Amino acid sequence: MPNVTFPEHLQGGPTVGEIGEFEVIRVITEQASSALNGDDAAVLRHASPNSRAVATTDMLVEGRHFQLDWSTPEEIGQKAIVQNFADIEAMGARPIAALLALSAPTHTPVEFVRGLARGIGQRVEEYSAELVGGDITSGTSLVLSVTALGSLGGSLPELTLNRARPGQVVVAHGRIGYSAAGLALLQRFGRAGVPAELTPLVEAHCAPRLNPGRGMIARAAGATAMTDNSDGLIVDLSQLARKSGVRIDIDSDTIAPDDLLSAAGETLGRDPWEWILSGGEDHTLLSTTFGEPPSGFRAIGHVTKPRLDDPVTVDKKTPAYASGWQSF
Amino acid sequence: MPNVTFPEHLQGGPTVGEIGEFEVIRVITEQASSALNGDDAAVLRHASPNSRAVATTDMLVEGRHFQLDWSTPEEIGQKAIVQNFADIEAMGARPIAALLALSAPTHTPVEFVRGLARGIGQRVEEYSAELVGGDITSGTSLVLSVTALGSLGGSLPELTLNRARPGQVVVAHGRIGYSAAGLALLQRFGRAGVPAELTPLVEAHCAPRLNPGRGMIARAAGATAMTDNSDGLIVDLSQLARKSGVRIDIDSDTIAPDDLLSAAGETLGRDPWEWILSGGEDHTLLSTTFGEPPSGFRAIGHVTKPRLDDPVTVDKKTPAYASGWQSF
Numbered sequence: 281m282p283n284v285t286f287p288e289h290l291q292g293g294p295t296v297g298e299i300g301e302f303e304v305i306r307v308i309t310e311q312a313s314s315a316l317n318g319d320d321a322a323v324l325r326h327a328s329p330n331s332r333a334v335a336t337t338d339m340l341v342e343g344r345h346f347q348l349d350w351s352t353p354e355e356i357g358q359k360a361i362v363q364n365f366a367d368i369e370a371m372g373a374r375p376i377a378a379l380l381a382l383s384a385p386t387h388t389p390v391e392f393v394r395g396l397a398r399g400i401g402q403r404v405e406e407y408s409a410e411l412v413g414g415d416i417t418s419g420t421s422l423v424l425s426v427t428a429l430g431s432l433g434g435s436l437p438e439l440t441l442n443r444a445r446p447g448q449v450v451v452a453h454g455r456i457g458y459s460a461a462g463l464a465l466l467q468r469f470g471r472a473g474v475p476a477e478l479t480p481l482v483e484a485h486c487a488p489r490l491n492p493g494r495g496m497i498a499r500a501a502g503a504t505a506m507t508d509n510s511d512g513l514i515v516d517l518s519q520l521a522r523k524s525g526v527r528i529d530i531d532s533d534t535i536a537p538d539d540l541l542s543a544a545g546e547t548l549g550r551d552p553w554e555w556i557l558s559g560g561e562d563h564t565l566l567s568t569t570f571g572e573p574p575s576g577f578r579a580i581g582h583v584t585k586p587r588l589d590d591p592v593t594v595d596k597k598t599p600a601y602a603s604g605w606q607s608f
Numbered sequence: 609m610p611n612v613t614f615p616e617h618l619q620g621g622p623t624v625g626e627i628g629e630f631e632v633i634r635v636i637t638e639q640a641s642s643a644l645n646g647d648d649a650a651v652l653r654h655a656s657p658n659s660r661a662v663a664t665t666d667m668l669v670e671g672r673h674f675q676l677d678w679s680t681p682e683e684i685g686q687k688a689i690v691q692n693f694a695d696i697e698a699m700g701a702r703p704i705a706a707l708l709a710l711s712a713p714t715h716t717p718v719e720f721v722r723g724l725a726r727g728i729g730q731r732v733e734e735y736s737a738e739l740v741g742g743d744i745t746s747g748t749s750l751v752l753s754v755t756a757l758g759s760l761g762g763s764l765p766e767l768t769l770n771r772a773r774p775g776q777v778v779v780a781h782g783r784i785g786y787s788a789a790g791l792a793l794l795q796r797f798g799r800a801g802v803p804a805e806l807t808p809l810v811e812a813h814c815a816p817r818l819n820p821g822r823g824m825i826a827r828a829a830g831a832t833a834m835t836d837n838s839d840g841l842i843v844d845l846s847q848l849a850r851k852s853g854v855r856i857d858i859d860s861d862t863i864a865p866d867d868l869l870s871a872a873g874e875t876l877g878r879d880p881w882e883w884i885l886s887g888g889e890d891h892t893l894l895s896t897t898f899g900e901p902p903s904g905f906r907a908i909g910h911v912t913k914p915r916l917d918d919p920v921t922v923d924k925k926t927p928a929y930a931s932g933w934q935s936f
Contacts, residue, residue, distance in 0.1 A: 323660050
């Protein structure tokens with residue numbers, strides 16, 4: 281009995297084991313083509329001659345980071361790109377390229393790989409980036425590893441975790457808590473059973489979005505520190521606060537549940553603040569800056585001097601939920 | 609019953625599930641430390657201001673690319689780095705950084721991860737490169753994905769697959785056939801049972817080596833095309849010949865089995881030419897150049913005009929073995 285079960289509508293056509301490595305590569309590069317692909321390694325063109333390369337990697341394991349009965353192949357590809365590109369944006373850099381390593385069982389439908397590559401192609405295209413290389417291999421489980429490469433131009437420093445300063449405003453671009461609410465809905469109802477009015481939450485989980493260029497905009501506008509809420513709002517801001525040697529206080533009004541999160545909370549009998557404070561994977565950019573929030577960002581709190589206890593507070597109190605994603 | 613079985617001598621201590629994500633990361637970065645690691649993404653320092661970034665990725669799956677009863681954790685880490693850095697060298701670039709994504713079952717001994725990271729640290733150190741980032745996650749199988757990044761300085765073009773020209777000499781740096789012979793020995797005898805005099809072949813398989821800088825040396829000396837024998841000598845040279853629109857003829861004397869390969873052939877009752885012509889994973893650099901071979905390289909054949917049949921011949925005849933590695 282195979283370890284990985286593909287939904288029925290993807291089955292019936294050829295499998296990757298039947299068409300073989302070179303055809304699988306052709307299917308992928310058809311959906312996400314790049315003139316830089318096809319040699320031993322890809323040589324990147326930088327837009328500006330003095331730009332520095334920025335690199336990050338994330339691995340997605342079927343059954344752990346996505347489920348084949350919840351997400352379409354396109355959504356899995358989209359999510360893999362966005363969560364990696366968010367880490368490039370969070371340095372204030374521009375994502376320019378991605379590499380895909382894929383381990384898939386031989387019975388994997390070619391249609392799955394085509395959809396996955398289509399989702400990747402769509403998102404890299406949105407960023408004016410390219411899928412420049414990769415590797416495919418057979419394996420018992422379905423594992424994607426995406427590496428994102430970015431370009432950091434100009435003389436301003438990158439946006440690191442350790443450059444938040446007392447007196448700055450904490451700003452955010454993107455929604456907070458949607459992805460965790462979507463996951464909770466999927467766990468209860470499955471994809472097909474989620475009430476129609478709550479589908480935006482499910483979509484935020486299965487295929488998160490992040491507008492290209494927000495990291496660069498914040499950097500140009502004077503932001504100094506940045507991260508994204510991959511693991512959870514409090515967890516990620518705590519890491520930033522600790523590395524910067526500061527305290528962050530969040531104003532609860534600015535992140536309070538909207539109608540959709542409140543409705544999901546009522547439907548599931550759960551407190552939506554848990555999703556907001558401890559849910560990750562929204563890939564919302566979190567930054568610190570003096571003065572006005574950069575375009576597209578909103579103020580959610582303040583940076584103050586460090587205290588001995590909590591690195592991050594909400595309305596100056598210990599947050600009600602503070603855990604986050606655990607890899608093991 | 610777990611999918612992945614670790615050798616007994618690695619067991620007994622704590623597992624990654626027991627110590628958790630942050631401790632696992634600490635274990636890895638202790639063995640392969642870098643000041644560039646620890647933020648959302650790594651910003652690379654280039655030695656020269658006008659260098660371009662070069663990127664490649666390879667995935668290694670337990671049971672397929674390595675076996676825990678044949679290779680030590682250190683060797684697995686070493687191999688993962690060398691096979692990726694070989695692809696950077698094959699562009700004529702200098703490897704400067706690696707990223708590691710690792711999916712491991714929760715019962716994985718911490719000692720395994722420590723050894724793996726030590727092997728990675730050893731090899732990146734040899735190249736004056738750094739492990740600048742990564743991702744770890746639990747999963748049912750043991751999967752490593754390494755991305756290598758290089759720096760290509762100066763004004764000479766990179767060494768691509770499509771720039772071999774008739775009249776050039778084909779040159780090689782490194783051994784050919786050793787890795788495949790080592791694999792055949794492991795399949796027959798297991799690691800402990802391999803006759804002592806043949807252990808260099810097994811080591812070539814489990815922990816291939818490639819001297820840093822040979823790709824840059826060849827590029828500086830005027831080489832134009834380059835690859836490495838990842839998949840098999842004939843397969844890899846055929847790809848280079850096809851992309852360049854040329855034919856390559858190898859002189860059999862220059863690649864003939866040495867005493868060790870002959871002894872392994874006799875021991876196993878196999879023809880060592882199969883390992884030489886169709887075995888991959890030596891990560892021997894294969895290049896084309898006008899005039900004398902670059903330092904460290906030896907001539908193994910010639911580039912001629914294309915023919916309609918074989919892209920690569922040996923002594924002007926169809927090679928006896930021409931297959932190579934198949935991913936599915």
